[in-house]
Structure formats: C-alpha cells, structure tokens
Amino acid sequence: MNLKEKYGEWGIIIGATEGVGKAMAQKIAKGKMNPVLVGRRGEKLEALKKEIETDYGVKAKVLVCDLSEVDAANRIIKDTTDLDIGMISYVACLHKFGKLQDTSLEDHKKMLQVNVITFLELFHHYMGIFAKKKKGLVVNFSSLTGITSSPYNAQYGAGKSYIKKLTEAVAYEARNDGIDVCVATLGSTKTPSFLSNLPGGEEGQAATDRAMDTDDVIDEIFENIGKVRSLVVGETNRETVKHWYEDMSADEQAEYMGKFYER
Amino acid sequence: MNLKEKYGEWGIIIGATEGVGKAMAQKIAKGKMNPVLVGRRGEKLEALKKEIETDYGVKAKVLVCDLSEVDAANRIIKDTTDLDIGMISYVACLHKFGKLQDTSLEDHKKMLQVNVITFLELFHHYMGIFAKKKKGLVVNFSSLTGITSSPYNAQYGAGKSYIKKLTEAVAYEARNDGIDVCVATLGSTKTPSFLSNLPGGEEGQAATDRAMDTDDVIDEIFENIGKVRSLVVGETNRETVKHWYEDMSADEQAEYMGKFYER
Numbered sequence: 058m059n060l061k062e063k064y065g066e067w068g069i070i071i072g073a074t075e076g077v078g079k080a081m082a083q084k085i086a087k088g089k090m091n092p093v094l095v096g097r098r099g100e101k102l103e104a105l106k107k108e109i110e111t112d113y114g115v116k117a118k119v120l121v122c123d124l125s126e127v128d129a130a131n132r133i134i135k136d137t138t139d140l141d142i143g144m145i146s147y148v149a150c151l152h153k154f155g156k157l158q159d160t161s162l163e164d165h166k167k168m169l170q171v172n173v174i175t176f177l178e179l180f181h182h183y184m185g186i187f188a189k190k191k192k193g194l195v196v197n198f199s200s201l202t203g204i205t206s207s208p209y210n211a212q213y214g215a216g217k218s219y220i221k222k223l224t225e226a227v228a229y230e231a232r233n234d235g236i237d238v239c240v241a242t243l244g245s246t247k248t249p250s251f252l253s254n255l256p257g258g259e260e261g262q263a264a265t266d267r268a269m270d271t272d273d274v275i276d277e278i279f280e281n282i283g284k285v286r287s288l289v290v291g292e293t294n295r296e297t298v299k300h301w302y303e304d305m306s307a308d309e310q311a312e313y314m315g316k317f318y319e320r
Numbered sequence: 321m322n323l324k325e326k327y328g329e330w331g332i333i334i335g336a337t338e339g340v341g342k343a344m345a346q347k348i349a350k351g352k353m354n355p356v357l358v359g360r361r362g363e364k365l366e367a368l369k370k371e372i373e374t375d376y377g378v379k380a381k382v383l384v385c386d387l388s389e390v391d392a393a394n395r396i397i398k399d400t401t402d403l404d405i406g407m408i409s410y411v412a413c414l415h416k417f418g419k420l421q422d423t424s425l426e427d428h429k430k431m432l433q434v435n436v437i438t439f440l441e442l443f444h445h446y447m448g449i450f451a452k453k454k455k456g457l458v459v460n461f462s463s464l465t466g467i468t469s470s471p472y473n474a475q476y477g478a479g480k481s482y483i484k485k486l487t488e489a490v491a492y493e494a495r496n497d498g499i500d501v502c503v504a505t506l507g508s509t510k511t512p513s514f515l516s517n518l519p520g521g522e523e524g525q526a527a528t529d530r531a532m533d534t535d536d537v538i539d540e541i542f543e544n545i546g547k548v549r550s551l552v553v554g555e556t557n558r559e560t561v562k563h564w565y566e567d568m569s570a571d572e573q574a575e576y577m578g579k580f581y582e583r
Binding site: 156157158162165169173174177178180181182184185188203206207208209210211212214215216217218219220221222223225226227228229230231285286287302303306307308310311312314315 | 428436440441443444448451466469470471472473477479481482483484488489490493494548565566571573575577
C-alpha cells in the first residue's frame with residue numbers, strides 16, 4: 058500500500074526507538090512515507106534513521122524529545138511545522154510499579170504527561186490538520202491492562218484506558234471525514250521493554266509464550282485500517298478479552314491482573 | 321451505619337453542590353460524618369451546609385474551589401490539614417460537546433484538570449493518609465460513557481474511563497489495608513446537570529425514563545461497600561453493560577453512544 062499517496066509525505070512515530078514504534082516506522086517507510094522518529098535516545102534513533110533510509114529509500118528525521126516534559130508536544134509540533142504530516146502514531150508510554158500512594162506524585166505526573174497529556178496535545182493538534190486536509194491516519198496504542206485495570210501499575214492501565222476511549226470516540230467522529238483513526242490494544246508483545254519487565258514464574262513464562270512479534274502486530278493493524286476502529290490485536294488476545302467480558306466481573310479482572318504483578 | 325466510627329470524622333465531597341454530590345454529603349452526614357463541601361458556587365454550598373447541619377446535627381464546611389485550576393487539589397489539601405479526614409468522594413466532572421478538534425486545547429485542558437489531574441492529586445494524597453491510618457473510604461464516580469467511549473463528548477468519556485480503571489486497580493491494591501475503595505459507574509441519573517444536557521427525541525425521553533434518583537444511587541453504593549469494588553449502579557444499567565460486553569464490539573458501542581449524542 059502506498060501510504061504516502063493516501064495520507065501525505067511524513068508520519069510521526071512518537072516513541073520510535075525500539076519495539077512497536079520501530080516496527081511502525083519501518084512499516085510506513087515501506088509504504089513510501091518518511092518517518093519522523095521521536096524518542097529520548099538520540100544515538101539509537103540516528104542509527105534507525107540510517108537503517109530506514111538505506112532499507113526503504115525514504116527520508117527520515119530524528120527528533121530527540123523527552124515526552125514527560127510539559128513542552129514536549131509543542132516542540133514536536135514546532136519542529137515539524139514545515140513538513141506535510143499525514144500520519145501520527147502514539148506508541149510511547151511510561152510506567153512504575155507499586156501501590157498508588159507508594160509512588161511519588163512527581164512520578165505519577167511524569168507518567169500522566171507521557172501517557173495522557175502529551176498524547177492529547179498531539180492528537181488534538183494533528184486531528185485539526187487532518188480535518189482541514191480531509192485526509193490522515195492516526196494509530197494509537199492501548200493495552201490489555203487498560204481493559205482489566207492494572208493493580209500495582211494503576212497509572213499505566215488508567216492511561217491506556219484513556220487512550221483507548223478517547224481514540225475510539227474520535228475514530229467514530231472522524232469516520233466520514235476522510236481520516237482513518239484507530240486504536241490498537243496490545244497484549245504481550247516481544248519488545249525490549251516487555252522482556253525486561255516480565256514477572257517471574259509460570260505467569261511470566263506463559264506471557265512470553267503468548268507474546269506476539271512486533272512485525273505481526275503492525276501488519277495486523279494495517280490489514281484492519283478502515284475496517285476496525287478499535288482493534289484488539291491477535292486472536293489469542295481477542296479470545297482473552299471475550300472471556301473477560303463474558304465471564305468475569307471488573308473486580309475479578311482487576312484481581313487477575315493484580316495477581317499477575319504480585320508474582 | 322456509623323461512618324464516623326468506622327472511617328473518621330470528616331469526609332470530603334468534591335463536587336457537592338447538587339445532584340449526586342449533594343446526596344453523598346447528606347448520606348455521610350446521616351452516618352455522623354462531617355462533610356467538607358467542595359464546589360464552585362459558594363452561596364448554594366452555604367445553603368447546603370446549613371441544611372445538613374440542621375437535618376443531621378453534624379458540622380459541615382464549605383470550600384469554594386474551581387477544580388479546573390491547577391492548584392485546586394493543593395488548596396483542598398491545605399484547607400483540610402487540621403481535620404481528621406476519613407473519606408473522600410470525587411463526583412466533579414466537566415464536559416463540552418463537539419468533535420475533538422473543534423474544542424480548543426485550552427478547554428480540553430480544563431476538562432482534563434477536573435476529570436483527571438485534580439482527581440489524581442487528591443486520590444493519591446488521601447490514599448497516603450488512609451494507608452498510614454489503616455482506615456478510610458474512597459467513593460469515586462465513573463459513567464457508562466467511560467465504558468462505551470463517548471463520541472462528541474470524547475474527553476469526558478476518556479476521563480471517566482481513567483477514573484474507573486485507576487480506582488479499580490487501587491481498590492484491589494488496598495483490599496487488605498483496611499481501606500474501602502470503590503468506583504460507582506452511573507448511567508442516567510436525575511441530576512440538574514443531566515436534565516439540562518438531555519438530547520431531544522425518543523432517546524432523550526428513554527434516558528429520562530431510565531434515569532435513577534440520586535438517593536437510590538447513593539444507597540445502592542453504600543449497600544455494596546466492602547462487597548463490590550467496581551459497581552455499575554442500577555439493575556437496568558448492569559443489564560445494559562452486560563449486553564454491550566457480550567453482544568457488541570467496541571466500534572458498535574462507540575456508534576451507539578455517538579448516535580445518542582448526534583440527535
């Protein structure tokens with residue numbers, strides 16, 4: 058699919074350094090779009106830029122930015138003003154384990170900035186641009202923890218739920234405006250972050266066995282653009298969610314996820 | 321039930337002026353707790369203070385505060401420092417109809433401040449206090465729009481989902497700490513705000529017919545404290561949610577709620 062023709066020249070991947078964001082950047086480059094690679098680690102992003110430019114014959118741009126800073130969205134908007142932006146994908150997220158009150162308010166606000174505020178500011182800004190041009194693509198990322206709620210990781214789960222519900226609503230609002238808006242809810246995915254945060258024991262092993270490859274995740278999302286606005290990615294994850302919704306109360310879902318993190 | 325003995329002398333009702341918040345303030349006063357009445361409209365709150373003090377023989381305190389201001393939580397915390405706080409209930413919320421990009425970022429940030437940030441700051445602070453005392457009660461409020469997502473009212477629905485998922489997770493974390501934490505998900509409730517925001521047509525009429533009285537909502541919540549951490553209030557609402565979860569995709573749920581607001 059020629060994404061450049063359909064949506065525009067450049068796509069901004071917020072949280073592009075590795076894992077799902079990196080796979081997303083490669084996917085749109087394959088579709089002839091130039092990715093703007095946003096993340097904290099300049100060196101890794103520069104390496105990815107070179108790799109993508111070589112592999113796909115597109116241009117790429119690195120934008121080093123800490124998304125937990127209050128002016129992060131403004132910086133991204135300012136540094137891409139001259140580009141024909143046709144796509145954004147918000148992949149970034151921040152979490153810290155522990156009971157709510159055992160994490161400092163300062164750390165909660167950093168998480169909120171990354172998971173909710175910077176996300177909102179960028180989503181709002183580029184929806185305005187896409188609405189004027191009557192074209193554009195938005196792919197946001199949520200998580201199964203946003204469905205069950207996420208004890209000991211409560212801020213993260215709540216933020217992922219916010220992203221899911223905001224995007225689902227906007228996707229419906231935009232359905233006749235030429236803009237494809239979707240939110241992908243991921244379960245375990247083989248990213249560096251996932252692999253370094255695994256709990257031990259059988260649950261951890263089972264999670265690894267269930268985990269999807271990032272390329273498969275991204276391919277499934279693109280197969281569903283224009284068809285499904287809110288997509289739980291992966292057949293196993295869809296079965297899991299169906300089971301939660303049909304057989305378990307919200308309290309039982311929280312307990313299930315809480316026990317997972319207690320190990 | 322003597323709430324004062326169980327939880328402490330004072331309970332803070334954030335958004336106490338009318339509707340659900342007012343009914344909550346009356347309920348805890350009936351349980352011998354002194355309510356701190358937080359809201360914007362000083363005159364109405366002063367009248368409620370007098371009414372409650374007369375009807376229930378407790379003390380009440382008015383705290384006039386605009387929850388959309390960034391220092392709102394700090395002010396509430398500061399002005400109640402000397403009180404034995406045993407309970408908080410976050411009822412306040414702010415919404416504005418329209419497509420995401422048609423509402424200014426400034427207005428979105430006001431909604432986010434009321435629906436998410438001030439909520440988080442207060443929840444975090446008082447959970448710290450309750451954890452130290454090993455007692456306390458938290459009753460937060462979500463909405464069916466936080467389940468379906470809420471097209472043309474996206475910020476509100478996403479905020480309500482954030483409240484629901486954060487509270488569900490923390491309720492599980494706190495289950496053995498002597499703290500009762502719960503989140504009540506409300507459908508249509510006969511509040512002044514609901515009645516002034518009703519859409520027209522059959523859907524509006526049906527919503528009115530389904531709407532619960534605020535006192536019934538509050539009674540049902542208190543019957544379930546210690547039993548259900550995440551409660552959808554009202555049998556009809558529980559049946560509706562069951563139907564959504566079992567028979568409708570997330571896209572169909574968004575469409576259902578979107579069509580409701582389109583009228």
